[in-house]
Amino acid sequence: MTMEWNKEMEEKILKKSRFTLTVRILRLLLIGVLVYGAYMAVLSISSEWRNVAEENDFYTKLALDWKIPNVRGSFDFEQEEITVFGTKNLSYPLVKKVGRADVVIGEADVTKHVFNSRSYVDYQLPGREQINEFSFSLPEDPRSGNQMTANPWPNVWETLEMLHEGTVAELAFSTDRFLTPEELIEAMQPYEVDVLWMPLYTGEFVDFTPNSWGGSGNNLTLNGGLGLAGARTSSEDFQSSSLTYRLDTATIADSEKAMLQNMGALLAEKPSSYYEGFLGLGHLPERYEYLQENGFTAYGAVVTGPVKELLKLEGEELVHGEQLGEVELWDWE
Structure with a gap:
């Protein structure tokens, strides 16, 4: 009788422990999701409040104006959601003025990391070897x-x-x-x-x-x-x-x-x-x-x-x- 009672108690204790562990894991996962969501919300709000995409869009187009003859970034740009590491990606068409019309020659892909040393602009130019001719x-x-x-x-x-x-x-x-x-x-x-x-x-x-x-x-x-x-x-x-x-x-x-x-x-x-x-x-x-x-x-x-x-x-x-x-x-x- 004593062994059967101990085994039954052991099973109850194990069952309760498993339940408690599961609850704790779920609680930690929920906290993690909430913290991640709050972190990403703060990043996104901070980025939008500081107009990070608009600022980098302007300055990368400005540098293009100065460096490359008759190649400019168009007004519009598309941006992706900011990453967990604070990286912002955006892109815009590249155009040349030929006559009175704009001719699209490619696209600029801008990757702006938190660290400037890891940030860069990549030019996609289908059918062209280089951007500056x-x-x-x-x-x-x-x-x-x-x-x-x-x-x-x-x-x-x-x-x-x-x-x-x-x-x-x-x-x-x-x-x-x-x-x-x-x-x-x-x-x-x-x-x-x-x-x-x-x-x-x-x-x-x-x-x-x-x-x-x-x-x-x-x-x-x-x-x-x-x-x-x-x-x-x-x-x-x-x-x-x-x-x-x-x-x-x-x-x-x-x-x-x-x-x-x-x-x-x-x-x-x-x-x-x-x-x-x-x-x-x-x-x-x-x-x-x-x-x-x-x-x-x-x-x-x-x-x-x-x-x-x-x-x-x-x-x-x-x-x-x-x-x-x-x-x-x-x-x-």
Whole structure:
């Protein structure tokens, strides 16, 4: 009798223990789910309150404007839910202006980690090897003052001559001398073209040594430099923004002002790991200081227009190192 009673008590104790253990496990799981949910809610609310997606959307598009000739991020973007590690992912279309229309060439995928060193932008470009197709040659060597030359792509003018007049195209060129953006705009006035982007000299070889450059003989090209595009501006909370699509007499001053303001904001509000590591804007403090002290100096441009108008630039004295980009059907109205 005693053994049977002990066995029965043992079974009751084991059953009760299993029940108690199950309840504790379920309680821990429930607490874990609640803590995870609260943590993710705090992350999401904090991210939305600080407009993290909007801010990184604006600055990655701004860096693209400056670094890549005539490639811009469109206004819209899509974002994914923030991850448990605080990583934010967003994407937006990449467009070129050819004629008066936007041509989609790919997509930018932005991954913003808590740590800037692990954040990056990846460009998806179907059918393209690289995002930057053009290069621009300095008209003189800043180190010696020697005159430089620009190497043109082969048969650019012949191709424009053969293209049907019902097409528009994109053309890049270097200039035979340094010009202010206003002077370059003035030089393009006789032609029915839109100026979209200008490479800027920002103190390379004088105030700092650029990370990369190329050329041989009497040719010198800068890699990783900055250029002037139509102004991109944003409200303080990044909830609204505006974009200027071309550079002309009416927009050039505002575009220069906006570029300086945006550079100043990046330097004041972000660490170098953000603007240099994440955005890829090398030597930004030196470039900003040079532009403030010396003003804007251009040495080329990307323009677009009817192919027969672009062909007229063959006779323009300052145009050197011509390069033909995208060609599309007529959309110039």
